[in-house]
Amino acid sequence: MNFLRALFLLLSLTGVSLRAASFDEAAAALSSPDYPKAAAALEKIIKVSGPSAARLYNLGNARFRMGEIGPAILAYEKAALISPRDAGIVANLKLARDAAKSPASQPDRRWWEQPLHFLSLHEWSWLAAAGAVFVAVMICLAAFSKKYRAKSLGVMAAAVCLTVFSAAALVHRAGERSHAVITTADPNLRLSPFEAADSTGSLSSGTMVQVEKTENGWRYVSSLSGGIKGWLREKDAGMVMAP
């Protein structure tokens, strides 16, 4: 048993050091600058050991400097999903959107939507879950103790408000699960999900779209600014929440 534990520990440490080494190599390639090499290395790390804000952000930087604005925006969007308040990610995402030359790569949020985007969906989820558990515990405690009930009423009301607000944020932003970013240059949208179908228009690389359904390697998408809709090949757009 001790041997197995030691082996597991060794393998874990080796894995951590390998990942660190790979990230450093990618960062080195990025600063050398060898952007294709950096992008390839970062994509490999993400595929093997998962995404992190730093990996996705650096991948976005590499893609941006390779002139691939669509994939750069996709990488920055993913990084912002993990770390929405990181100043570097926010600044570079804005630069990339500006560079996309698309009039509606991301529509502006209304004033009341701003607070709902202060936290990431992950953070809202944790807040909602923790709030729900806390409220449940408080209800149980308050139910059996009148003395405790009187004292905890204000705290419970605040916890309920926080939980409801978190849940509202999650419900409002649930549509983001089907957000995708156009990654190829001006792909044509088709009336039906096959190549020979008539075109309904094209979208600029970097444009954010909403995926409504997926069928045989095609996605039915609509631009977030409204207007254009049609079928797009899966390879022309990357899902923001896909690994």
Next chain:
Amino acid sequence: MVNGTQTELRCAAWHFPAIISRWICLLFFLTAAMLRAAEVTATLEQKEVQAGEAAELRLEIKGGRAAEPQVPQLPDFIINQGGREHQMSFFNGVSSATTVYRYAVGSMKPGDYTIPPFKVMVDGREFKTQELKLKVTPSANQQPQGTAPGTPQPQSPGGQAAGEEAGFGFLTVELVRGSDRKHVWVGEIAPVRIKAWFPAESQARLNGGLQPEGSAFTLHNLSKQPKQEEETRGGKRHVTLTWFGGLSAAKPGSHLPDLNCRASVAIRDPNARQRRRGAFGDPFFDQVFTPTIQKDVTLSSKTKEASPIEVRPLPDEGKPDDFTGAVGQFQFGVVRIPSGWMSGEPQQISAEVTGDGNFALLSQPSPSPLENWRSYSGQSDFSAQDAASFAGTQRFRFNAVPKKPGVQGVSLKFSYFDPESGKYEEVSAPAQQVEVTGSAPAPVVETKAADTTPPKNPEPDDNLAPAMIQDTAVRSLLPLAFTQAFRVTIAGSVAAAVAGLLFARLYSWRSDPARRARLAEESAARAAITQADAFAARGDVPGFFAAARRVLQVRLAAMWGGSAQAITLADVADRVPPDSPVLQIFSEADRMEYGRAALGPGETLQTWRSRLQQALGSLPA
């Protein structure tokens, strides 16, 4: 007398349903107009101009309610607003609102320029136009001060506007400022008072707003509603409309401020008045019966009395490197710089600049010393305090990255040209001490040999924030909310809360003192009945009646409230009918208790047992 509206609404005769239906239709069309998708396009009239000349850029916004467009900035390139038109039309039930902004664009330096997109907020959404390309060729006459092609020459050789010539009206433009300075500088926005003069006895209607002609001046922030007054000029009475705005000179030289305004003016025919002199012998009747002449005229500020404005070029001497064309008087307001930084990590700096001048050309302040910092273009918003003089506050928010660790002083600075002193000024905010932790970013690559060392070019100048050097925690891109674990947690919490409430309710019900007392009384009643039966079986008469009274006391106490033992014969006699078996049992029990008497003739305990059953049956359970 002067009607400032362009459109006349002719109302039909009073017909209430028709009026209501028209209003509903109008409301419907307006709603439809607001809901229509907006479209923003920018076009250039020419693709090529000579240096010192201007091309017209047309920015068209169709649909929606648009805010003022954000004019992009380009080094050595001038973009000046020339005017604005707004149209709203209904056709076949479809409405469309169109706003057109006109800009004079050009440069003093030849070259190929790419005009960045204009940003416009329409109905809360940001729209951007496409980039435009303009080629500026070297000037043919080498006289940038000369009149540019396309600049309209004065309409009248005598310098007299057509409108004034016919006596229909004219415009005047006066500089309004505290100092007695007679000249302006290129790029300076000079506050002006613009007046439209109409003869006192005329009727006039404006057919549009004020428009600058030519490329010498541009008009900014014109007040929306002109002020109407009566004034005397040259011994004649006039009605005047007064606007306030800012006039900005685009090129040096001596230029007449050339503005015009279309209007429909109706005046009394002076010739007819002369012909009719003395017809009635009364000035009132002469005036009433004098015919009027109505004419669509273009009022112009190019009159005989108009004096040119001297426009001086900005001097090259002492021009700071970071000067971007801001002319006016500015100073720093509130500046916020975080006190704690980490080397290589960006943070936000905010700064307010207040003052008076062309804020549009004011560049973002830069951190100083420049070699220790790298800043990125951020956002800014302007709040005007005075629409005519362009006083206000511009707030900048931008990210900066420290390049050097350690405790150091940092300040913000920007430069502008002061038109009063005629000199460039550099303004610095008070220096603040900041602490930058971490080490200076170093190249990670260790090269194998000197001859194969790649050129170090870590950060191309594309304003991209630098790469992250250290990896962060690995996280799933799928938020917790979209996982099964989240659903289980929420469902479990809700179930726990509901179960808690149910258990609490059950606990509360079970521990209710009234309920517990009732149960105890019922138990006592049952025990007393059993006891009475036992006494009856044994033939114990006093014991039977004592037990029977206890049963009834418990039942009556449950009905009337209070203690069972406190219920006496007197209480029962007051509250139950005289022939009730309850009263009989109470009376007999009292008699047995105090008198120890025997049962009456013909009575047995079985008889009284039956009466007890009747008594219990007459009471509710």
